[in-house]
Amino acid sequence: MEQLFYYLKVSWFSIKRAPLPYMLTVLILSLGLGVFFSNATFYYRMNSDPLPDKSDKLFFPMMMLVPYQCSDCKAPPVLSYSNVAKLAASDIPSARAAMYSADGYLRQHAAQPPTPVTVRITQRDFFSMFDVPLLHGTIWPDNQARDELLLSKATAEKILGRTDVVGQQLLLDDRLFTIIGVLDDWQMLPKLYDAYNRQYLNPAEDIYLPLESGYDYNYLSNNNSSTYDDADYRKLATDGRTKAIHQLQYWVQLDTPAQQQAYRQFMANLVTDEKAAGRHPSPEANQLVMLRDIVRYFGGESADIKAFAIVTLLFLLVSVFNASHLSLNRYLSNQYEFSLRRALGANRSQLQMQLLVDMGLMSTFTLAGAAVIAYGCTKLMNSLWPANRLFASWDVQLMLALAVLTLFCSYLVTLYPSLRASFGSLNKQLKE
Known part of the structure; x- marks a missing residue:
């Protein structure tokens, strides 16, 4: 020394x-x-890889399930409600979640000025697939429509001043919802579950709402939506479920190579069945993109x-x-x-x-x-x-x-x- x-x-x-x-x-x-x-x-x-233990197990399936013919088109990044239902019919994935994002206004009571919030409208497997931590409460027990929501920790502190708020009610766009859970500090960087149009640069959402409730209350996507027939975006509860309004992103968890191969075969069989039924005349353009490759696939680097x-x-x-x-x-x-x-x-x-x-x-x-x-x-x-x-x-x-x-x-x-x-x-x- x-x-x-x-x-x-x-x-x-x-x-x-x-x-x-x-x-x-x-x-x-x-x-x-x-x-x-x-x-x-x-x-x-x-x-960086936000989910190194899962990035090779989470996949984003895309298919040319559209009612027009295109020989050199890529599969669209969003699907309709009915097409997601067809993809979700398989029991091969160990978890699955359809989702989209929307905008809303949140307040504690009618006399309080509304606060703009972003809403992730999704299904219950979203939280386990993307390792979303829960601070208080629980998530929905199923994928049915419910007037129940989850808050981010920052939103709970901003609106209510604390995080232990399970059981309280809030007004989301003047509809009364019950808080069933509050997330812990969480921000996926980059936000790969929403990579299209460089949305992976955005912060995590403030509110989490059941997918069926989002359709019941006509929440339109704030990111990407399109339609291929005479459908009214303001009527998601009806037209959104039955017509070709495409706004849903869909993720599946396939834990083994055997599951991944089986799901690719399932998607190929689905195309064959659709063509046999006289729907979706375009050639097969199925994609099953791994989570860690999603930004590169969309060209969003x-x-x-x-x-x-x-x-x-x-x-x-x-x-x-x-x-x-x-x-x-x-x-x-x-x-x-x-x-x-x-x-x-x-x-x-x-x-x-x-x-x-x-x-x-x-x-x-x-x-x-x-x-x-x-x-x-x-x-x-x-x-x-x-x-x-x-x-x-x-x-x-x-x-x-x-x-x-x-x-x-x-x-x-x-x-x-x-x-x-x-x-x-x-x-x-x-x-x-």
Whole structure:
């Protein structure tokens, strides 16, 4: 420990001897690391797997179950109520959930101003499929229509001021609903269960309502809906269930390759049956897309973030090169000191230890500077791309990654000076 303090003291004297080149080296390296880390944070979170244990078991089935003929069309991302019922007729999946999102207004009583909320209209398996945590209460026991809803934790605190509110009633669009559950803190990042039209960038919904109730009360999708016949969107309770109003996303859980193959065969058989019945004249275009591939399938990957990540990586490499050049200049100015220590008996391992302490000290200053610069860049990106705000948070894992990256870059910056100091010709160094 005493030797370590001695090395730190020597490093500090070296910094005080030439503070400006040292500060410039730290600043350049901090700038490169901070800018890169802020962009890498967005890229990492947008491409992370929110359900690593299930991402290869949850699938998004799509079929060309439409009443027109198209030889080169892709299967639409949303299905009608009747088509979902046909897909749900199979007992192959271990869980299944149809869903869509809608808008609504929530308040505690008629005298209170209404609060705009987003509503996830879905079925009971949604919560188990996507590992949605429950803080209080329970979910619906079946998929029947019920005047019962679940609240997010933030919505419960905002509207009612607390989370233990099971059994209370709220007005959703002036209809009275009973609260049966409150979710714990939960935000799937990215929100892959709603990936179409880049909805995966949006926060989780405020309210969760049974699918049948959503149709009974004519909640139209706020994301994507279309119709292929004479249907009235305002009459989901009737036309929505019987006509070709497409607005439902459908997810199934297939735990084994055998289940996945069996469900693909089921979808193929369903197309055959539909064609035999004279419906849906288009060629088969079935898709069974895995959860982790859903954003790529819809072409919703953020090209801006990817491009910025590449550019900032190049900027980091340039910063490392420039910082290394400044570090070499510092070594040249201190070369006589290193040579004298070697002449007085310091071996190469002792010189290497001194340079490692120098690197550790520089890494500490650089890490602090990089964190400040990364924070500022993240705030700037949040103002430029508000939709990406959810992906700007840091956790322990990301901070450790920044620390490791800082150590690695600091090592690269001091590598060549370290080799020159330890393995250069002593006679030549003393003459210089």
